[in-house]
Amino acid sequence: MADEPIGTGPVHLTLHMGPKLTRPVPAEVTEALLSAQVTSTAGERSGFQLAFDLTKKGLITRRLLPEGYFDPKTRVIVTTTVKGTPTVILDGLIVRQEVGASNQPGQTTLTVTGEDLTLLMDLEERTDRYPNLAPSQRVERILATYADYGIDARIIREQVQQPPREQLRVEYQTGTDLQYVHDLARANGYTFYLDPGPVPGRSTAFWGPEQRLGLRQHALNVNMDSNSTVDQLTFAYDGTAREEPQARVQDPRTRDVRLLAQPDISPLRPPLGLRASPALKRRTLSGTAKKELGQAEAEALARAALSADAISGSGSLDVNRHGYVLRPRELVGVRGSGVTYDGDYYVKSVTHNLRPGSYQQNFTLSREGLIARSRTVRP
Numbered sequence: 226m227a228d229e230p231i232g233t234g235p236v237h238l239t240l241h242m243g244p245k246l247t248r249p250v251p252a253e254v255t256e257a258l259l260s261a262q263v264t265s266t267a268g269e270r271s272g273f274q275l276a277f278d279l280t281k282k283g284l285i286t287r288r289l290l291p292e293g294y295f296d297p298k299t300r301v302i303v304t305t306t307v308k309g310t311p312t313v314i315l316d317g318l319i320v321r322q323e324v325g326a327s328n329q330p331g332q333t334t335l336t337v338t339g340e341d342l343t344l345l346m347d348l349e350e351r352t353d354r355y356p357n358l359a360p361s362q363r364v365e366r367i368l369a370t371y372a373d374y375g376i377d378a379r380i381i382r383e384q385v386q387q388p389p390r391e392q393l394r395v396e397y398q399t400g401t402d403l404q405y406v407h408d409l410a411r412a413n414g415y416t417f418y419l420d421p422g423p424v425p426g427r428s429t430a431f432w433g434p435e436q437r438l439g440l441r442q443h444a445l446n447v448n449m450d451s452n453s454t455v456d457q458l459t460f461a462y463d464g465t466a467r468e469e470p471q472a473r474v475q476d477p478r479t480r481d482v483r484l485l486a487q488p489d490i491s492p493l494r495p496p497l498g499l500r501a502s503p504a505l506k507r508r509t510l511s512g513t514a515k516k517e518l519g520q521a522e523a524e525a526l527a528r529a530a531l532s533a534d535a536i537s538g539s540g541s542l543d544v545n546r547h548g549y550v551l552r553p554r555e556l557v558g559v560r561g562s563g564v565t566y567d568g569d570y571y572v573k574s575v576t577h578n579l580r581p582g583s584y585q586q587n588f589t590l591s592r593e594g595l596i597a598r599s600r601t602v603r604p
Contacts, residue, residue, distance in 0.1 A: 236544060236584050239311075240275075241302040241425050242294070245374065253284040259334065259580070263303060263315045265553040266574035267435060268407075268416040271341040273303065273315050279324065279333040295322050295337050300374075302425045305550060305577070305584070312550045313422030314577055316375075317341040341419045342374055342428060346403035353398040357389045360409045364417075364432045367402045375426045376419070381433030383413045384492055385523040393517075406432065412520075414493045414527035418554065434493045434530075436554060437571055441603045443549045444558040445542065453561065454547040458540035460566045462502070462595070468532040469504040472525040475514040482514060488526040494533050497556075497569045498594025502535035538570060538590035543583075551575055551586050558602035559590070568597025 240255060241247035257277040265271040279286055289295065296319065303315040319339040327333050346367075355363045361382045368378040389396070398405045409432075410417040416435050421428045447455045472485045510528060513521040538559070544550060551557065553575040559567055570590035578585045 237306040238579055239304040239306065239425075241300075241304075243300055244298075245300060247300050247302050247426060251284060251289075254289070257283060257285060261303060261579040262576065264574065264576040265314070265418075267554045267571075268410070268418060269574075270343050270347075270403075271315060271317065271419065271421075272339070273301070273317055274336060274338045275301070277335045277337075278331065279335045280331075281333075285335060290324075290335065295319060295335065297321065300342075301337075301339060302421070304425055305579070307544060307550055308548065312552070313425055313428075314550070315341065316419070316421035316425075316428045318344050320344065341421070342371070342376060343403055343419050343430070345371055345374065346406065347401045350401050351398070355389075355396045355398070356391045358396070359383065359387055359389055360413060361432070363396065363398075364406055364409060367406060368430050368432075370402075371430070375428060377427070377429050379429050379431045379433070381415070383415070383523065384434070385413070385519055385526060387517070387519040387523060411531070412527055413523050414490075414530035420554070431554075435571060437495045437497065437556060439556065441569060442552060442555055442557040442572070443547070444560050444602050444604055445540070445547075445551075447540070447559070447561045449561040455540050455542045458538060458559070458562060460536065460538045460562065463535050463537070464502070464505055466532060466535040467502055467504040467593075468506040468508045468528060470525045470528040471507060471509040472513040472521050474516070474518055474521045485513075485522060485525055488522065488529050490526065490530040490533055493526065493530040494593055496594060497571065497592040497598065498536065499568075499596040499598050501594040504529075504532075506532075533593040534571075534591040536566075536592050536595065537573075538566070539588065541585055541587045544586060545584060550577075551588055553588075557590070560602050560604075564597075565595050568592075568599070568602065 240250045242250050259276040261275050263273045299319045304311050304313045317339045319337045321338045323336045325334045361380050365380050406417050415433050417432045419430050445455045446453050447458045473482050475482045553572050556569050557572050558569050570592050573589045573591045576587040
């Protein structure tokens with residue numbers, strides 16, 4: 226499948242596999258690949274599924290499968306090349322294999338399922354203490370232990386500073402590294418994910434706010450006749466999504482309790498829509514009165530930011546027609562859907578579906594308001 230054009234365009238798929246360090250798979254393995262599906266979502270672990278044709282006398286049946294070539298924890302890297310530009314869309318580990326035997330010739334298949342390299346952080350529960358380390362410093366210390374897999378860390382310091390004071394408290398971890406890093410991200414309105422690439426064997430673990438600034442990807446065109454690149458695109462406005470958090474703090478000396486002002490979420494969620502959706506819900510955060518001021522402010526900011534996206538979009542596109550691979554966790558413009566829903570969006574998730582002759586992507590978009598902030602969208 227690797228050297229087989231998908232549709233009429235020059236789209237190729239390349240596989241690397243190995244126990245830790247990977248190498249290109251044998252030609253018989255790429256030729257046996259029937260389909261590949263890779264899903265990447267902001268703030269969640271990426272997953273994949275690969276299906277192979279399992280012939281009786283093929284290399285996979287005779288040697289590779291018995292020798293453990295497709296066993297759990299085998300590393301898999303998937304790269305797609307569109308018009309000569311390679312994009313690493315997955316760096317993960319196999320967690321499950323299934324063989325579907327059939328009496329019909331050519332119908333016996335091997336299917337392997339897996340998750341991205343953050344699975345390594347979720348295999349062992351442990352306890353640890355982090356005296357005098359801010360949340361971002363704790364994440365940095367944890368991620369440094371996974372550098373052997375070519376994982377570089379990109380960590381953005383928390384928006385609300387929470388200086389550690391060992392005399393008052395020491396932060397503890399109980400559970401897996403992945404659970405703890407995700408907990409710290411949610412407590413600060415941040416996200417955590419693994420971004421594969423830019424070359425096979427390298428990837429970046431990102432801990433910080435969703436990336437809603439910078440260059441937009443090539444626009445998604447809908448309802449534009451021959452210029453349309455999207456097969457379908459559906460938008461929704463959920464009026465109950467956005468919440469107004471209520472957080473109270475107590476002065477330890479006077480015992481006076483006061484309500485915190487509503488946080489400004491624009492540093493975490495730079496506005497993409499001109500008319501922001503109002504918060505219909507008001508939620509009281511429990512336990513903030515006993516926390517330090519910085520922790521309570523961070524929790525209120527996180528709650529307001531994480532519930533801000535009331536506008537969502539979902540659709541599918543043909544990569545051959547679009548001409549580019551849509552990347553998750555970045556910005557993209559939409560054209561042709563009308564004044565209300567045109568404009569820039571954050572790409573929340575992308576699912577790549579590859580088969581011989583076909584490369585489709587399903588995607589979801591999000592933003593916090595209606596109407597584009599700019600009259601022009603990058604083509």
